[in-house]
Amino acid sequence: MPYKAGKSLPGERASKLGHLEVLDSELINELLDEFNTEIDVTEVDEIDWTEISSEATPLSYIFSVDGSYQEIKLQRYSPEKIITYVKTAILKFDQKAIEKINKKYPHPMELRNVLKGSSSFHATVFPLKNVSKSDQNVYNTNREIIFRSLQDPLLENLPFETFKWLAYEKWSNEQKSLPLFDCPHCREKVATLAYDQNIGQCSGCGNDIYVTDMLGFHLDMNDNWAPTQIASTYMLLHETFLLFSGIKYFWENNKEILTECLFLKDGPLYIRAQYSKLVAPIRRFLAHARNEGYEIHIAGQEKSGRFFDYLEIIAKDLNTPSFFIPDNRYILEDIQHRPITSMPYGKDTNYGAKVFVIVDKNHKFVLTIPTGEFNETPTHTSIIGFDRILATLPKILSYKFEGALLPIELANKIASLSTYPSAQILKLFTESKGL
């Protein structure tokens, strides 16, 4: 059916969907006209970019984390079975070693030398559908896998200890018990564990609960099915625990070195929905460390999404090293087009403020950098370690891709399941296990 004349759809969308009969519908045309999904360039106000001063000292050690997951459908079975592999990795770099690498055409040997003995990875697998341990359903199998996977011997239990360190706020010396959470058995919000416990009993129903149940994975599953989100959320949390394993280690062993480290994460510093109960303890720790005189440098890099699209527009013609920190009002009104009376952006789910940074023509970043306690109007002085993080960026750029940071690019390589080992190999392996 021909596309109705007189209705103004963007060219690309019209050409892609023009042949669809649905576009003949007057209702659909009206609705499409009303949708406001694009960022309207004419509405973007003049932005007050601040030039980056080059006085701060770059950080000496860089840690980066990334992860990936791969869903495998075993279609030769009826009903089909689905499992998901998850891999995460952490890399450590010495800034001086990075400096020596050719950023445009890095030699594989150079990279190998830098990475030698400096990376660690973790892998696990979750059954999502029609697979489980023989004596358990999908729900309880996954609860157990989460508990056991965090204690991966390959990583010497560090992510598990770090998770407990955050959840029980062990750094505070207050011996806190866990805040009440939904029991995975009776579903009442009466479950808790006393300080430092790994396993305990629900006060309501008496059944065993794992410390990892406080994260709330069970709220996303039913008895015999789990969504892919279980894997993607586990990945995100594991990346966070890997990063904080480094922070915890130096906090307990050498605080001076800790302040010389930059911890980089692929993606925003964001934990969604029920899992976000770790956000408040993380914020409290970072604020506490700063009060004690130790700034901990963390940054998450966003490579897609609304903030990324927004940066592409506002920084299109800019090449001067500069930054812009949108406050809550700006984010709600100008970036998200939500009423200013909305819940403050990221209040419960983010442990950092958004920062737009221009380093040069090809390197423009959306970063999240912690502020400690939530701050509606963050500034370069309230954001933790802001100047030193910005001073480090030019030292760790990659010129292979636009907007790339070498430590994140390499963590991505190590953590990638889609290329190494390939999804096909994972499938063969899974099948050879008789699944």
Ligand SMILES: [Zn+2]
């Ligand atoms: Zn219970």
